[in-house]
Amino acid sequence: MEKKIGFLSFGHWRDAAGSQTRSAADSLLQTIELAEAAEELGVDGAYVRVHHFERQLAAPFPLLAAIGARTRRIEIGTGVIDMRYENPLYMAEEAAAADLIGGGRLQLGVSRGSPETALDGAANFGYVPAEGSTVADLAREKTTIFLDAISGKAMARTDPARTGISGGLAVQPQSPGLRERIWWGAGTRQTATWAAGLGLNLQSSTLLSEDTGVPFDQLQAEQIQLYRDAWKEAGHDREPRVSVSRSVLPITEDIDRLYFGNQENEDQVGLLEGVRSRFGRTYAGEPDRIAEELANDAAVRAADSILFTVPNQLGVAYNARILETIVKHIAPAIGWAPKFRNPVSLR
Template identity: 80%
Template sequence: MTKKIGFLSFGHWQDAPGSRTRSAADALHQTIELAEAAEELGVDGAYVRVHHFERQLASPFPLLSAIAARTRRIEIGTGVIDMRYENPLYMAEEAAATDLIAGGRLQLGVSRGSPEIALNGAESFGYRPGDGRTAADLARAKTELFLAAIDGAAVATTDPQRAGVRAGLAIQPQAPGLRERIWWGSGTRGTAVWAAEQGMNLQSSTLLSEDTGEPFDRLQAEQIRAYRAAWAEHEHGRRPRISVSRSVLPVTSELDRRYFGTRGEGDQVGLLEGVRARFGRTYVGEPDAIAAELAADEAVREADTVLFTVPNQLGVEYNARILETITRHVAPAIGWAPATAAASSELTM
C-alpha cells in the first residue's frame, strides 16, 4: 500500500520577535502559499486545524476554497472542525460549495473538538447540549445531521402554498462523493468504533484521552485496529482511509539546531479535563534517523495517510524546506512515493 502524506498547519499568528506570521492575514495567505509549494513537491494533502477564540485559523471554508482555486491536485482538508460550534445545514452548503470548487478534493475532518481556551465556547455561538446531554452528544447529533444533508436527505419541506405540494428539500448544492470524504477525529478506541459505524474515515488524534501505559504508537495502533474491526461489521461498500499525525522536525542546518536542538521529546502523559491522556512524541534529529523511527512506528505502519505538523510561524520558505526534506529523506521510508511515481508503480503492477 502506497501511503499519502500531507502537512497539518495550526495557523498560529503572533506579532512577536522571530515570528514571520504576525497577523491573521499573514496566516491565511501563507497557508495558501505553503499549499502551492507542497503541491509542487508532490505532497498529497494540505490540512488545517480549526480553533475558535484563539489566534489560529478559525474559518476553514474560505481558506480551503482559496487553496483549491490556486492548486490543481493536492487534497485540502481539516483536522478537525469542532462540530459543537457548527450549524450542520449551513456547514453542509459551505462544504459542498468548497468541494465543487476543488473538483472533489475536499477531505473534511470533524469531531467533538479538543480542549480550548474558552469556557463553554460553543454556547457563545448559541449552542448548548441541553438537559441530560453532553458536549459529545451535541457534536455527534450535529454530525449525523450534517452527514445526512451532504448525502442528499430531505432536511426541509416545501411550502404547499407556494409549491402546490408538500415535498422534501435537500440542501443545495450537492457535491457527489463528499459523504465518503468525511473523517472523524478520534481520541479513544470507543469513538473510533463509532466513526466506523457511521461510515466515516478515521483521523486518529495526536492526543489520546485514554492511557493504558502502552507507548503512544501502540495505543494508537490498537485504536486503528478496533476501528477496522468495527468497519468490517458494516456494509459501507468501500475501503476506509485512516490518518495519523506526527510532529517531525528534521535537523539539516545550524539554524535548525538553534530552533529545535538535536533531540525530540518522548510521549507525554497527564490529566486533561480530569482524564488521564497520552500525547504523541516529537521527532527531532537527522532525517535518516527520523525515517528509521517512523518506519518502526506501529500506528504509522497501520495508517494509509500521515500528516506532518509544521511550525507555521517560521514562514513559508522555511516550512517548504522542511517538507522537501521530508519528501526526500523521511516519507519514502514509510511507504510514500510522489503522486506521479505512485501512479506509474500502480500501472506496472
C-alpha cells in the same frame, strides 16, 4: 498499503519577535502559499486545524475554497472542525461549495473538538447541549445531521401555498462523493469504533484521552485495529482511510538545530480535564534517524495517510524546506512514493 502524506497547519499568528505570521491575514495567505509549494513538491494533502477564540485558523471554508482555486490536485482537508460550534445545514452548504470549487478534493475532518481556553466556547455561538446530554453528544448529533444533509436527504419541506406541492428539499449545492470523504477525529478507542459504524474515515488524534501504559504508537495502532474491525463488522462496501499525525522536525542546517535541537523526543502523559491522557512525541533530529524511527512506528505502519505538523510561524520558505526534506529523505522509508513524475521542487 499505498501511503499518502500531507502537512497539517495550526495557523498560529502573533505579532512577536521571530514570527513570520504577524497577523491573521499572514496566516491565511501563507497557508495558501504553502499548499501551492506542497503540491509542487508532490505532497498529497494540505490540512488545517480549526480553533475558535484563538489566534489560529478559525473559519476553514473560505480558506479551503481559496486553496482549491489555487491548486490542481492536492487534497484539501481539516484536522479537525469542532462540530460543537457548527450549524450543520449551513456547514453542508459551505462544504459542498468548497468541494465543488476544488474539483472534489475536500477531505473534511470533524470531531467533538479538543480542550480549549474558552469556557463553554460553543455556548457563546448559541449551541448548548440539551438537558441530560453532553457536549460530546451535541457534536455527534450535529455530525449525523450534517452527513444527512451532504447525502442529499430532505432537510426542509416545500411551502404548498407558494409551490402548489408538498415535498422535501435538500440543501444546495450538493457535491457528489463528499459523504465518503468525511473523517472523524477520534481521541479514544470507543469513538473510533463509533465512527466506523457510521462509515466515516478515521483521523486518529495526536492526543488520546486514555492511557493503558503502552507507548503512544502502540495505543494508536490498537485504536486503528479496533476501528478496522468495527468497519468490517458494519459491512460497508468500501475501504476506509485512516490518518495519523506526527510532529517531525528534521535538522539539516544550523538554524534547525537552534530551533529544535532541545526538543524532548518522548511521549507526554498527564491529566487532561481529569482524564489520564497520552500525547505523541516529537520527532526531531537527523532525517535518516527520523526515517528509521517512523518506519518502526506501529501506528504509522497501520495508517494509509500521515500528516506532518508544520511550525507555520517560521514562514512559507522554511516550511517548504521541511516538507522537501520529508519528501526526499523521510517519507520513502514509511512506504510513500511520489505520485507524479516530476515534482518541480525536487532536485
